[in-house]
Amino acid sequence: xxxxxxAAEEKFDVSSFIFGHISDxxxxxxxxxxxxxxxxxxxxxxxxxxxxxxxxxxFEHGAEYGGYRIAPDGEPHAxxxxxxxDGSRPLDISITxxxxxxxxxxxxxxxxxxxxxxxxxxHDPLKEAPKGLAGLLEPVIVMIEQDVIKDAVGPEYxxxxxxxxxxxxxxxxxxxxxxxxxxxxxxxxxxxxxVTLVMALFTFFMVNLFGNKHYWKEILWPDVPLxxxxxxxxxxxxxxxxxxKPFSLMIRLFANMLAGHIMLxxxxxxxxxxxxxxxxxxxxxxxxAVLFGIFLDCLELLVAFIQAYVFxxxxxxxxxxxxxxxxxx
Amino acid sequence: xxxxxxxxxxxxxxxxxxxxxxFILAKFGFPIITKAVHQRTEYIEKSLREAEQARxxxxxxxxxxxxxxxxTRQQKAAILKEASDERNALITKAHDEASQEASKVLxxxxxxxxxxxxxxxxxxxxxxxxxxxxxxERIVRKELSDESAQKALLDRYxxxxxxxxxx
Numbered sequence: 001x002x003x004x005x006x007a008a009e010e011k012f013d014v015s016s017f018i019f020g021h022i023s024d025x026x027x028x029x030x031x032x033x034x035x036x037x038x039x040x041x042x043x044x045x046x047x048x049x050x051x052x053x054x055x056x057x058x059f060e061h062g063a064e065y066g067g068y069r070i071a072p073d074g075e076p077h078a079x080x081x082x083x084x085x086d087g088s089r090p091l092d093i094s095i096t097x098x099x100x101x102x103x104x105x106x107x108x109x110x111x112x113x114x115x116x117x118x119x120x121x122x123h124d125p126l127k128e129a130p131k132g133l134a135g136l137l138e139p140v141i142v143m144i145e146q147d148v149i150k151d152a153v154g155p156e157y158x159x160x161x162x163x164x165x166x167x168x169x170x171x172x173x174x175x176x177x178x179x180x181x182x183x184x185x186x187x188x189x190x191x192x193x194x195v196t197l198v199m200a201l202f203t204f205f206m207v208n209l210f211g212n213k214h215y216w217k218e219i220l221w222p223d224v225p226l227x228x229x230x231x232x233x234x235x236x237x238x239x240x241x242x243x244x245k246p247f248s249l250m251i252r253l254f255a256n257m258l259a260g261h262i263m264l265x266x267x268x269x270x271x272x273x274x275x276x277x278x279x280x281x282x283x284x285x286x287x288x289a290v291l292f293g294i295f296l297d298c299l300e301l302l303v304a305f306i307q308a309y310v311f312x313x314x315x316x317x318x319x320x321x322x323x324x325x326x327x328x329x
Numbered sequence: 330x331x332x333x334x335x336x337x338x339x340x341x342x343x344x345x346x347x348x349x350x351x352f353i354l355a356k357f358g359f360p361i362i363t364k365a366v367h368q369r370t371e372y373i374e375k376s377l378r379e380a381e382q383a384r385x386x387x388x389x390x391x392x393x394x395x396x397x398x399x400x401t402r403q404q405k406a407a408i409l410k411e412a413s414d415e416r417n418a419l420i421t422k423a424h425d426e427a428s429q430e431a432s433k434v435l436x437x438x439x440x441x442x443x444x445x446x447x448x449x450x451x452x453x454x455x456x457x458x459x460x461x462x463x464x465x466e467r468i469v470r471k472e473l474s475d476e477s478a479q480k481a482l483l484d485r486y487x488x489x490x491x492x493x494x495x496x
Contacts, residue, residue: 079331125366138362138366163355
């Protein structure tokens, strides 16, 4: 996973080590043995005067292929596929490391939940206590649905619980996969702003597409003195609020997961950074780094759950706010 | 380092992947699980309510049972008391009757004794008078010669006889 030999021989570059792990990539780098990179090449899909599909292994060692290259550091689109001629970006829907990570996590999630659902199809839940996978997942599902969704959304919660449960488990499994340091895991999926942006957009549509008329009245014509509405200060603030809520969801999940990855990688990077500084310093700092790494890994497990929980809870609260009960007074 | 610029390709795939996951799980996954859990929750609540009702019923039965037992015990005590009263009354009555009977018998015996004694006395007296007449005959036969002596003697006898009679 780490360029050990290279680290020992030349200066270890912490920032490229960290960013190499948290950014997206066109191949999935697994490890480096004797200076030889072992990575899984992933399909590159470009739409640029037709569809171009080829393996990312064509770009190995900075090679050009079919008029495209990966922009080196210093260029505006560093690390991305650009046209060789002018350095501009084609429409790029490659299956990158993060996309593959998402696919793997999604496949695991679907299998887990459908197996759990299958138990309920094949057994009578009134006569049997759930066993195995259903016994493992049911308490979590019930906790999220009854303690988070039901309390936050209100009486109509049954309509929204599939979305909120999907969001919870989707974020949770991607967070957990991000902690696993080797192949099927390790992709910084939920610490990528594109992923959290899509999650936040889904919540945005869930909130605003199904908001009732009291919700829209509170936004466009709230119960405040007339001059606050005539010069539309309050409506502007409320409409802004519609967007800041999912925006905060996006940033919170992104920043928390990214920060977790960066912290963990920094601590591990300490070992390689001090490799050139003599065995005493390196040994003692390695010991500290391992202890700290264990602590941070445990913390990340907690954060993985908490962030999924918080995203679900806040989404539920926003959906609940979009269904105000008409106040009768 | 485009950390905060969302990449289009990843956005596209994320929408597709999350959309598919959402569709599959919202159609075939979570509703089945939550529905089953809701069913069971309702079933458990219903069972708990029924158990509570059954408990109340049992408590009521136990109360009834205790009351019936208490009633039976009181009845038993009452019956026993009645029986003992009756027995006592019977004994007392029998006692009274027996003593009345005894006194009656005694009375009758005493009356019979009295009447028999009276009869005996009467017989004795008649016999005695016959005997006295016989004795007097003999004496009269012997001492008829002296008239005054006869008379004095007769008086004495009579007087003696009267005195005996009184005594």
